[in-house]
Amino acid sequence: MRILASYLIGLVFGVGISISGMANPAKVLNFFDLFGTWDPSLAFVMGGAVVTAFIGYRYALKRPKPILEGRFQLPTRRDLDRPLILGSATFGVGWGIAGFCPGGAIPALGTGRTEVVLFMAALLAGILTAKTLQRRRASRLAAT
Template sequence: MKMVMGYIAGLLFGLGLAISGMTDPARVLGFLDIAGAWDPTLMFVLGGAVVTSFIGYRLVFKRSGPLFGERFQLPTKKDLDAKLLGGAALFGIGWGLSGYCPGPAIASVSGLTIPLAAMLIAMVVGWFAARIVTR
């Protein structure tokens, strides 16, 4: 059941990205273009996500445990280190150059283009490189 719920959550996430237009890299790049033709759409999508998460976490943590799991799994590491900051910087650079972050990129696979394919290949290479570097 846990796997089914994960699939449903991913499907809802992808659907939300598609409906909000966040699978279009031009929207993301338009948001980052604050000196030109700025597109605030991403700000509203992110704001909606923050509000939803804020309310959702408060409702969920009133429960004694998750519906489809033994216990809540929360990150325990709280320090900022070079790996975290470097990864965040690489993520931001890739996002700014391509207009895609991993979620929208995967949700956009059905309309595969050369730039999207290049981003996905770079993302997979990055996963393997991170495993080698962090050993």
Template structure:
């Protein structure tokens, strides 16, 4: 039941990304080009997504548990640390340079756009590097006597 439902949810998400134009890097880059060919339409896409998420979370979190799990897995940290700031900055710079965000790049793969494939490969490499750095930082260091 979980896999078909995840597929259906991904299909709806991908369709929304395609319809909104967020899989088109030119449209996304025009959104960031405030002094040039600015296209404010993605602000409405983001506003719509935030509205749906706000309403959805309020409805879903009233349930005692999720439909396909035993409990909700919500973030517990609320602090702002250098990793959060750095990751957010890298996300924004990458989005501004490439015109893709992770959510828009996956449906763009279906359009056989080479830029999407390059972006997804770079994103996966970045995730692997971040995971290794985090593991290295968390590993105990031997003491020198």
């Protein structure tokens, strides 16, 4: 049942990303081009997502537990540390350069376009590099 629910949630997300145009890097890049071909529609997509999540979380968190899990898995940390800030900045810069974020690139993989495949390869390389650096940092801290 969890696999089916995950598939359906991913399908709805992918269709929504595709319909909104967020799988099109030109549309995303136009959002960042404030003094050129600025396209504000991304702000409406993000605003709609924020409102939907706000309402959805208020409703879902009133339940004692999720439908398909034993408990809610919510973040417990509230501090802003260096890895969070650097990771957010890297995400934003990458999104602005490539016109893709992971959420938009995954559905766009179905197009078979070379730039999407290259973006996903770079994303995976970045994830593996970050994990390696985190392990090295953790082992250095444990050694001291």
